[in-house]
């Protein structure tokens with residue numbers, strides 16, 4: 001494991017000095033939602049450590065460390081009536097504004113660690129408050145707030161001023177009609193005959209769109225195939241993490257574009273089938289979105305550093 005960030009601060013309340021091995025133990029909980037796995041740190045007493053981004057990049061490395069799509073700090077709530085704040089980092093250490101699979105797992109973590117409530121209020125640093133409803137064993141519904149297709153909310157440049165529903169985009173030698181949606185974080189959705197289209201390498205096209213000049217802060221990319229009006233098959237390339245088995249906000253973005261393009265119905269549950277599992281999305285008349293899916297604990301562990 002390469003050298004730790006030199007300025008690692010002993011802010012984690014769950015870092016304990018281990019006498020027997022004269023090392024520092026960083027305790028964590030590994031959780032996943034439809035295979036989108038993160039390392040969760042309980043920072044409710046200590047606050048988000050200054051080195052969280054470095055820890056995310058260090059510990060997310062598969063085979064060389066714990067391995068994950070990123071790291072999520074469970075921090076104190078922004079407002080007194082909240083239960084906690086989710087602060088998420090992608091595998092490259094970049095901070096994501098919102099994480100649909102992560103927010104359900106934070107609710108599950110709190111529920112299994114003393115917050116015995118079926119309705120949990122979670123804050124985020126950039127995407128506002130989310131309300132989580134426990135709908136079954138290890139299963140939560142998240143109120144994801146309203147979507148937006150405005151360039152300013154993504155942000156996107158040079159793609160036009162109106163709703164970015166059908167914009168031409170050339171990347172990796174391919175030209176596509178893409179739809180851009182913000183779920184608090186930016187998504188580029190491509191409806192196609194198969195997801196991903198034959199002959200298109202997700203890693204090539206995904207990375208090319210993620211880093212396209214039209215998206216100065218990067219973007220998450222979804223290829224979507226409509227099996228029926230209420231069943232979408234989707235593959236994902238995530239900003240800052242690459243190909244993941246599922247993306248909660250990406251599932252919402254796919255369903256939203258399906259509704260706005262008249263492919264999917266509003267209000268009706270839409271199954272978004274991802275490589276890691278199925279998430280269910282409802283796009284309501286007022287443009288708010290509900291995301292339902294699993295939230296599972298994989299293991300508790302610690303890293304000696």
Ligand SMILES: N[C@H](CCC[C@H](N)C(=O)O)C(=O)O
Pocket residue numbers: 036090095096097098099100101102185186220238239240241246247248249250
């Ligand atoms: N990569 C995303 C954050 C994680 C989103 C995804 N894991 C989800 O479940 O919504 C971004 O940088 O906007």
